Amino acid sequence: MNPWEPIIGLEVHVQLNTQSKMFCRSKNAESDKPNVHICEICTAQPGVLPVINREAIKKTVMVGLALECEIAEYSKFDRKNYFYPDLPKGYQISQFDQPINRKGRLGKVGITRVHLEEDAGKLVHPPGKNYSLVDYNRAGTPLLEIVSEPDIRSSEEAKAYLQELQNLMRYLGVSDADMEKGHLRCDANISLRQQGQRGFPPYKVEVKNMNSFKAVAQALEYEIKRQSELLDEGKMPVMETRGWVEEKGITVSQRSKEESQDYRYFPEPDLPVLHLTREWVEEIRRQLPELPAVRKQRLISQVSLNEKDAQILVSNKILADYFEDVISEFDAWLAAEHIQFNQQDHALHTKMAANWALGQFSALLNERKLLPAQSKVTAENFAELMKLIAQGRVSQLAAKDVFAKMFATGEDPSNLLESMGLSQVSDESVILESVKKVIAGNSKGVEDARGNPKAIGFLVGLVMKELKGKGNPQVINELLKKELGI
Numbered sequence: 001m002n003p004w005e006p007i008i009g010l011e012v013h014v015q016l017n018t019q020s021k022m023f024c025r026s027k028n029a030e031s032d033k034p035n036v037h038i039c040e041i042c043t044a045q046p047g048v049l050p051v052i053n054r055e056a057i058k059k060t061v062m063v064g065l066a067l068e069c070e071i072a073e074y075s076k077f078d079r080k081n082y083f084y085p086d087l088p089k090g091y092q093i094s095q096f097d098q099p100i101n102r103k104g105r106l107g108k109v110g111i112t113r114v115h116l117e118e119d120a121g122k123l124v125h126p127p128g129k130n131y132s133l134v135d136y137n138r139a140g141t142p143l144l145e146i147v148s149e150p151d152i153r154s155s156e157e158a159k160a161y162l163q164e165l166q167n168l169m170r171y172l173g174v175s176d177a178d179m180e181k182g183h184l185r186c187d188a189n190i191s192l193r194q195q196g197q198r199g200f201p202p203y204k205v206e207v208k209n210m211n212s213f214k215a216v217a218q219a220l221e222y223e224i225k226r227q228s229e230l231l232d233e234g235k236m237p238v239m240e241t242r243g244w245v246e247e248k249g250i251t252v253s254q255r256s257k258e259e260s261q262d263y264r265y266f267p268e269p270d271l272p273v274l275h276l277t278r279e280w281v282e283e284i285r286r287q288l289p290e291l292p293a294v295r296k297q298r299l300i301s302q303v304s305l306n307e308k309d310a311q312i313l314v315s316n317k318i319l320a321d322y323f324e325d326v327i328s329e330f331d332a333w334l335a336a337e338h339i340q341f342n343q344q345d346h347a348l349h350t351k352m353a354a355n356w357a358l359g360q361f362s363a364l365l366n367e368r369k370l371l372p373a374q375s376k377v378t379a380e381n382f383a384e385l386m387k388l389i390a391q392g393r394v395s396q397l398a399a400k401d402v403f404a405k406m407f408a409t410g411e412d413p414s415n416l417l418e419s420m421g422l423s424q425v426s427d428e429s430v431i432l433e434s435v436k437k438v439i440a441g442n443s444k445g446v447e448d449a450r451g452n453p454k455a456i457g458f459l460v461g462l463v464m465k466e467l468k469g470k471g472n473p474q475v476i477n478e479l480l481k482k483e484l485g486i
Contacts (some may be wrong), residue, residue, distance in 0.1 A: 004192040004228045007200060008152035008220065009112075011187045012165060014144040014175050015119060016059050021140035022118040023050030023093065028142070030181070034124070034135035042140035044088040049270050052077075056142035057100070059174040060116045061276065061284050063144060064101030066172055066291055067111050071281050075100045077116075077268040085134055086121035093118050094145075096265040100276070106168070109161050110149030119143040138182075144174075150189070150200065155220035159213050162186060163315070164292075170317045171291055179212050186210055188220060191237070192227045203236060206257055209243040219244040222251055295320065303327060304347030309354045322372035322379060323357045329383035353386050360400060364407050376410030377403070385413040392472045393417065428475060434466040435479045446484060453486050 021028050024041035031037060041048045064071050078096040094117035104111035121139035123132050146165065152158050166184055169177040177184040187208050191201040207223060210216045222244075227237045242251040290298070292314045299310040303324075313320040327350055334341065341349070361382070365375060385403060388394045394402060394417055402416050438459055439446055445462070448455040456477065463476045 001195075002224075002228060003195055004224075004231055005195045005197070006153055006155075006220070006224050007150045007191050007193060007204075008154075008158055009150035009189045010148045010152065010158060010161065011189070012146045012148075012162065013119075013185045013187075014063075014146065014169055014177060015183045016056050016142040016144060017173075017175050018053055018055045018059070018142050020053060022053050022056055022116075022142040024140060026140065029137075031137055034133070035137060037137045038139070042088070043136055044090075050093065050268075052271060052274070053142060056116060057274065057276075058284060059142075059172075060100050060114065060144060061281060062172050062174060062288060063146070063169070064104065064114050065281075065285050065288060066168055067101070067104035067106055067114060067146075069101035069104035069111060069114060071276060072098060072100055072102065073276055073278070074098065075274040075276065077271045077274075078265045079268050080117075081264045082262075084120070085132065086123050086136075086139070088121065088136060088139055092120065093268055093271070096260070100274070106148075106161065106164060109151045109157075112147040112149055114144060114146045117143050117145060155217040155224070158188065158220055159217045162213055162216060167292060167315055167317060171289060171295075173289065182211070186216055188216065188223075190220060190223050190227070192224065192231060203239045204257070205237060205239065206241045207244055207251055208241060208254070209245075215244060215246055218246075218249065219251060222249065226251070292317075303350050304343065305350060305354055309351070309358065312358055313354065318371055318373070319357060319362065323354065325379035326353055326357065326382045326386070329380050330386055333383065333387050349386065349390055352389065353382075356382075356386070356403070360403055361407075364404070375407060377406050378410075381406060381410075381413055388413060388417060392474070395469070395473070397469065428479065431463070431467065431471055431475050432479055432483075434463050434471070435476065435483055438462045438466060439480075439483055449480075449484055450486055453481075456480055456484075456486070 016028075018028050020026060021037075021042055024039050026039045026042050027037045029037055041050060061071055075095065076098045077093050079091045080094040080096070081091045083090055095115035099113045099115035101114035102112070104114065119138050119141040121134055121136040124135055125132050148161070152161060162184075166177040166179075169175045169184070175183055179185070187206055188210070189204045189206050191204040193199070193201045205223060205227070207219050210219050223242075230237050238253070239257050241254045241257050243254045244251050296307075296310045296314045299305045299313065299320075300307060303310075305313070313323055330349065330353065333339075361372075361375075361377070364370075365372065385394075385399060385406070389396060389399055394413075402413050402420065405411065405416050405420065406413055442459065442462060445455070445459050449459055459480055460473060460476050463480065464471050464473070
């Protein structure tokens, strides 16, 4: 057992998806062409003045409310001074001592603050060249910084917290929160103390350059091992900023860790103090969308999903939205056909749809790296296949072949069922003929089934073979029991 306990806090930056940038009218959008979404304000030309993006403030308050934060009535912006080529002004407009949100929570992890700032530009390093280029398209993008309390105790907890935070941003609709595209970026502060010890260690190490959940977990595991070895030798780890080098699986020293005084914060003189009235904050609260915890309970109570399936679906908003569209289409068919399922039967069919969404559908999406809306299987066609299974027109096994073809071509399942010759046989007269044939030719199987009804499965399999896998198992079971008198 490792005698050292990790103390981990995360600083997560989230790009907000507003139409324009934080302090100017330049478009807030990605582009393959450098320096096209820029203006005199976000490139810091002399004599220009910033103007606050109201929508960015609103989305920051939304995040604060969702994280159960205290929303400040009065807040201000500050200048954070440092010099780097991708920072055109030589300082960043951020928030220091009066952030918009304080003291929140996400699950078991406390939130210290959620403040709003502007993003920097991006440095481009051409391979084989001895110079770098600067792209200011990203400069001035509204950027949330979500700072957690040091409540995380393992790399797995850090990864889970990040995934939950990403999902929350997507539910709120404030950001795509895609780590690979830089919409969500994470820095970690980590130190170790002895197991059972109270208080915080006299040092901490910041780790940067982690652009995936996997990278965050691996970098933290590496740091836990590196720092443990130093402490075992009686050495104190250096208080520094380190970078994760993914191809080598190591962190490397970058610079000594800065403190707040190193940035020489002072109030931004060109922007007014923000007054967020209680009435405005409450209006935003009323506009909040359904959040993951509430949706999970609704899926359990109204859609009859079990807790495990509901949690998996809720953790993937895009798939959960698609699944609910499928259920809506399925219920619309029930209403149109005047079919009334009792609660138990309806739960069986929603469970079946969930199994398909989380199973074969998700597997095909992951294999091709697609989102549900990018697949050729519409929610309407997905629901129609579930309907065909419910009607007994196709077996679960044959439906997998139909679904694979639907995914490849986008064709209607009813048409595929006919063209592929996979329609399930439910006609009792046809099935009875095969049942009698099997009974006549398998005296031992008949004897076993009469002695132990559970042994009837052997005879069901033989009848299914007679019907080339197209027989309705439920009808086969019923007819076999009737013919055998069990």
